[in-house]
Amino acid sequence: MYTTIKHKQGKRMFACYGAQMFVGCGSACFHATLKYTTQMLDELPMLYLCAFVFYALVEADKKPAYGVLFPSALFAFQAGITLTYLFWMQSPVFHQVAFGLTSVACVVFGLRRMKEMRLSNHTSRILSRMHLLGHVGMWGGFLAWNLDNVFCHRLRSYRSQVGTPLDTLLQLHGWWHILTAYGSTYLLLWVHFIRLARLGHDHLFTVRYRLGFLPYVALKNPKKID
Incomplete structure (x- = not known):
């Protein structure tokens, strides 16, 4: 935002x-x-x-x-x-x-x-990557959610056996939230870049990461723009 x-x-x-x-x-x-x-x-x-x-x-x-x-x-x-x-x-x-x-x-x-649209290689790579990661996140989360629904009681038993902190890995409903959060973010970045390409501004921007894992749209060369 x-x-x-x-x-x-x-x-x-x-x-x-x-x-x-x-x-x-x-x-x-x-x-x-x-x-x-x-x-x-x-x-x-x-x-x-x-x-x-x-x-x-x-x-x-x-x-x-x-x-x-x-x-x-x-x-x-x-x-x-x-x-x-x-x-x-x-x-x-x-x-x-x-x-x-x-x-x-x-x-x-x-x-x-x-x-x-006729997309540059730079924009095409970004759009393909955002689209792929978005689907991986959304479908991965959907799979985790359904597995949790089907095997809820069995997963509870496994979590009690392995104990903390390994039980976190089996909290599939939690992974559903994490994966869909990332998936929806990447799909929004995909839409964002489609919008930039439509306006002819895509060559000025790229996708960067805060803290190494939080993606956002940023200027490619902020010093040149300034």
Whole structure:
């Protein structure tokens, strides 16, 4: 969020990163309380994050192509899903299907955007790497989550046998959160760079790491820019 402001990269990516932060806050509230209301703060923001990403990919140019029509339709769609989930189909499967379909739409449209542009080798490498790492994180987390659901009692037994700190390795629900956090971050960086390429600014930027493992978009040669 800071880099989007620092480099004046518009409100769309700022909103995407902000939505991701909101997902993290909602998830923390839910796991701290285990209440239904905070569960909604965990699950529904995931849909809203996808909506922001989808908007950023569809409206990737400097000026919106569809005016208020597209964001209004997107808002109505998300509002319909939210109301349906809250008052009619209160099933985790409904949320998972809605989230999965929206995520697939984002990935498909992102790949379509990549094919539309003539990308430099530098940008192509970054986009391919961010896309790959994003999927590794998301699908790895999804696998860990499902294994934890299926083998929960057995994993508890194994954790009690190995003891601390090795039992941490078998906390698969925790690994689900870590892997999906990294996966979603890399996919947001992928979307961010698609946006930069669309605006013709991608040659000025690259992906760097804070503390060796926290990726962010940064200027390639900040001294030359200054």
